[in-house]
Every structure is written in C-alpha cells, then in structure tokens.
Amino acid sequence: MTSRSELETKLEKIDSEFAEIIRRIPKRDPQEPTPFWLHFEMIERYKVLREANIEKGMNILEVGSGAHAITTTVLAYLVGDRGRVVAVDIGRWRFVNEILAQAGLKHRVFPLAHDATSLPLQYECFNLAVVIHGVRSFRNETTITKILKEMLRVSPRIFVAESLPIAKTKAQKAHLEMYNLREEIFQARSGQKDDIHYLPLDKLTELVEKAGGEVTDSRMMEIDQPHFLACVPRGLVEKIEDEEIREDLLQRWEAAYTKLQQHGEEHLPVGIVKAKRRPA
Numbered sequence: 001m002t003s004r005s006e007l008e009t010k011l012e013k014i015d016s017e018f019a020e021i022i023r024r025i026p027k028r029d030p031q032e033p034t035p036f037w038l039h040f041e042m043i044e045r046y047k048v049l050r051e052a053n054i055e056k057g058m059n060i061l062e063v064g065s066g067a068h069a070i071t072t073t074v075l076a077y078l079v080g081d082r083g084r085v086v087a088v089d090i091g092r093w094r095f096v097n098e099i100l101a102q103a104g105l106k107h108r109v110f111p112l113a114h115d116a117t118s119l120p121l122q123y124e125c126f127n128l129a130v131v132i133h134g135v136r137s138f139r140n141e142t143t144i145t146k147i148l149k150e151m152l153r154v155s156p157r158i159f160v161a162e163s164l165p166i167a168k169t170k171a172q173k174a175h176l177e178m179y180n181l182r183e184e185i186f187q188a189r190s191g192q193k194d195d196i197h198y199l200p201l202d203k204l205t206e207l208v209e210k211a212g213g214e215v216t217d218s219r220m221m222e223i224d225q226p227h228f229l230a231c232v233p234r235g236l237v238e239k240i241e242d243e244e245i246r247e248d249l250l251q252r253w254e255a256a257y258t259k260l261q262q263h264g265e266e267h268l269p270v271g272i273v274k275a276k277r278r279p280a
C-alpha cells in the first residue's frame with residue numbers, strides 16, 4: 001500500500017485543495033520500503049481533524065507537534081491564510097521547516113520549542129488546542145494531565161486524538177504487537193519510558209476531566225488505512241546492554257516483525273475527546 005498510484009486513490013477521495021498540498025511533498029527516502037508513509041499519515045490526521053470543527057482564521061495551539069510536521073501541515077491548511085498554528089514540541093524539529101516549506105504553509109506556523117507542561121504564555125490566546133497522536137509520548141498520566149491542564153489554560157476548547165489499544169484484524173494485531181514493544185525497548189535503552197502503551201478511550205476521557213475539561217464528545221473512529229510507524233529498527237534492540245532483556249526483546253521483536261510482514265500494518269481505531277474548560 002505504498003505506491004504513487006495507491007496514494008492517488010486515497011487522494012481522490014479527499015478535498016482536492018488539500019490533496020494538491022500533499023502532492024507537493026516529495027516522497028521520503030526512496031530506499032525506504034514505504035516512501036509515501038508521511039503522505040498516508042497526513043491523510044489520517046486530516047480525517048481525524050475534520051472532527052475538530054476548525055474554521056478558517058482560527059488560532060490553534062498544537063502540542064507535541066513532532067519531527068515531521070504531520071498534524072502541523074494539516075492544521076496550517078485548515079486555518080487558511082488568516083489563521084495561525086503555534087506548534088509546541090519539547091525537542092523534535094528535524095524535518096519541520098523542510099516539510100512545511102514543501103507544502104507551502106510555513107508562513108502559517110509559529111514553532112515553539114518548549115516543555116508543554118508549562119507554556120510561556122500568560123493568557124488565553126487560542127481558539128482551540130489540539131494534541132494528535134502525542135499523548136503516547138508524554139510518558140505517564142501525571143505529565144499527560146499537566147499538559148492537558150496547560151492546554152485548557154490557554155484555550156477554551158481542546159481536541160485530543162490518540163490510537164486506541166483495539167485490534168480486530170490481523171494487520172491491526174500486528175501493529176499493536178510491534179508497537180507495544182516500544183515502551184520496553186526505550187526503557188531498556190535510556191531508562192525512560194517513551195511511546196507508552198495506547199490508553200483506552202475511558203482513560204483518555206478521565207484524564208481530560210481530571211485536567212479541568214468538561215467533555216462534550218468522546219468516541220472512537222475507524223481509520224481504514226495502512227499505518228507504518230510501529231516498527232522499531234532491529235538495530236536499536238540489538239544495542240540493549242542487559243543481555244537477558246535484549247534476548248527476550250529480540251525474540252518478541254522477531255515474532256512481531258514476522259506478523260507485520262505476513263499481514264501488513266493497519267491503523268488502529270482512533271479515540272477522540274473534545275472538551276471545553278470547566279467553569280471555575
């Protein structure tokens with residue numbers, strides 16, 4: 001599911017102006033087995049963000065924007081020329097300028113390198129704050145709640161989307177089995193968890209409420225497209241120092257990798273939580 005023609009089939013089904021923007025972005029490393037992964041991921045973000053009621057001219061805060069501007073590109077498109085996106089990330093910026101420039105949307109985005117548990121903004125200054133597939137990187141429930149609270153401090157409305165730990169098809173099970181190794185692999189390599197297991201929808205909703213949000217909508221949406229991001233390179237697992245942990249993870253990596261090869265990797269359903277700030 002990675003050729004130009006397969007991408008075109010997907011692009012024909014979405015808004016033609018956004019499809020043109022996706023077409024401007026060159027494929028990633030042509031040596032990769034899935035050189036259009038970024039484009040498919042952007043289409044997924046677009047499907048999810050259609051649920052966020054974004055209007056032209058809005059000022060949007062995006063938290064945990066990531067190294068490839070995947071959600072940022074879609075947001076910058078949706079807000080139009082009069083709108084702005086402030087993209088916050090604690091440290092991953094590598095391809096952001098390049099990709100936004102390729103999309104022709106760089107002028108709509110203000111990048112802010114900062115820890116989102118404490119934003120350098122004094123007042124409410126956004127129409128909406130979003131975190132899309134970012135909760136998994138916030139490491140634990142305390143940090144997730146702090147970040148959601150900050151989002152609700154500077155914006156009256158928030159929109160949270162994250163993959164759910166629900167796998168029905170073999171390709172979804174393959175994704176989940178490989179993805180679930182990430183937390184342990186990162187822990188074994190750096191002593192710190194990253195890419196924690198996906199949270200169930202009721203937990204996401206509970207954390208939004210705990211952060212001071214009044215939930216207005218909470219539901220699951222099917223994505224119906226491939227997903228390419230679960231696989232951790234085998235080389236990273238090979239570098240784990242503790243022999244027992246390394247051997248165990250290598251065995252489980254092999255088992256998960258075989259399933260990815262057999263069945264492909266399909267996007268899991270995504271949980272969406274919309275909330276407004278609960279009145280004091």
Ligand SMILES: C[S@@+](CC[C@H](N)C(=O)[O-])C[C@H]1O[C@@H](n2cnc3c(N)ncnc32)[C@H](O)[C@@H]1O
Pocket residue numbers: 045063064065066067070071072088089090091092114115116117131132133134136137138
């Ligand atoms: C999974 S990635 C990016 C997801 C991106 N939104 C997308 O749509 O693909 C999550 C990002 O959250 C960032 N992050 C983790 N903890 C953070 C924090 N405390 N403040 C700001 N960003 C953080 C990481 O650096 C990482 O780039």
